Amino acid sequence: MINIKAPERHRATLPLNRCAVIVAAIAVEALMNALSRLLLICHPDLHPSPALARAQALAKATGATLHLVVLSQLPSRLATLDHVLRGNVRRQDAEHRKAWLNDQVKALGELGTTAYAETLDDEDPLKDLIRLAQLHRVEMLIKDVRHETLVSRALLTPLDWQLLRRCPIPLHLVAQADTTLPARVLAAVDLVEHDHAVAKINERILQHAQVLAQRCKAQLHLLQAYEPGPSFLAYAAAPVAWTEDRVEEMTGRARERLAKFASHYGIKPDHLHLVRGPARNVVSEYANQHGFDVVVMGTAYHEGMTKVIGSTTEQSLYKVHSSLLAIHA
CATH class of the missing domain: 3.40.50.620 (HUPs)
Structure with missing residues (x-):
């Protein structure tokens, strides 16, 4: 059990990043017990x-x-x-x-x-x-996992997709299991958007991924798919040309955010992966190429075209060869 109580004279000087690590550890421990x-x-x-x-x-x-x-x-x-x-x-x-x-x-x-x-x-x-x-x-x-056609998904909304959209608890959809217990777990996060709700689901994704990895004695890796775009330059007053220098700068910032986020959970630096491209393609391709047994992703559902097109997690369901653990926002 981690004890976060510090002597009175030290409490005010406890480093902010250390506090974040302690809070993350407590959250994971609570999930472990549950x-x-x-x-x-x-x-x-x-x-x-x-x-x-x-x-x-x-x-x-x-x-x-x-x-x-x-x-x-x-x-x-x-x-x-x-x-x-x-x-x-x-x-x-x-x-x-x-x-x-x-x-x-x-x-x-x-x-x-x-x-x-x-x-x-x-x-x-x-x-x-x-x-x-x-x-x-x-x-x-x-x-x-039960494979359904695009028409079936759009018109009938099969149970897998109903669960992805409405199930309030972690949903583990298994396509194949070469090993009964997963040996390699990949958590896919979105650290691009400066949004409190997105930050909270990122935390939940990694907490559940870490619990699964620890209980199964599996390797835990962290993936960030990114595309240079407006969300990287929310502070800009005008459109910015995507020169090679600008892309390199944005990539560096994305890498820094990934490293900072991972440090709160003690993820090894060599288990961090920053891949340029749309998440709907990157996540499944990376997971399949590197033999991950479980991909942990967040899922949120909004009415409208999402019902037909599907969220990133829904689009990854049939592309990931192994299994998904979907964490509802």
Whole structure:
């Protein structure tokens, strides 16, 4: 436990950067103590999946309780059956899912993990999942990535995207898990905007990334994608030409901000990465090229074109080959 109480004669002279480091450490420690409940949305076909493997590994590594959920769904080919037949099919389906869940809970118990399970109706899964997460004070929701077409995302808003936009707790979407526990974690932040809300989500991103890395004994890296633009020159009274010297100057400032931010969390200098380019491309490309197991990003949703285009995190969902941990603003 970090003790921040200093003798009276020294309190006024405690360096500002030292205070920031202490505050960051306390925030991370609080999260470490709170990571005790996980919620897994099981694969609809009831078979082993990357998300199941990751959830089992995380529960074992953290000592967390694992709550398993299966979304009940009547196959579309059976929708034309009459009421009685549909009822029989639903009962058989429910029994099958219950038996499968009981087997998973038993297997987890034999491995030393406390687990619970239930089936939810899929008519309004987002509302039910959020309610369940709040009821059990869940600290992370885990799910397999399900690829959807652009048309489907725009018109139907699949569950993955609903969760990215509305889920208030950290959302871990797993595309593949070559290792059950992540060995390399990449936190993607935005240190360009001089905005208090952006600064707060940056802090949350790195805090959750650091907790995940520490509990999994993984490497933690920090990535800043940047593009020279108006946000770099908010103080300018007129448009500024982007000469090579100006770009170099802006790059230097971005590097300084990244180093200062990382120092609050003790991130190694050789684990800091500043890459020029749009975040919607840089994050996924860098993560894939360097073999990161989890990319931690912030997500915020605004009505309008974002519903069709998607946030940077949404655009990265299908591009990142491994998995995302989305932290809601």
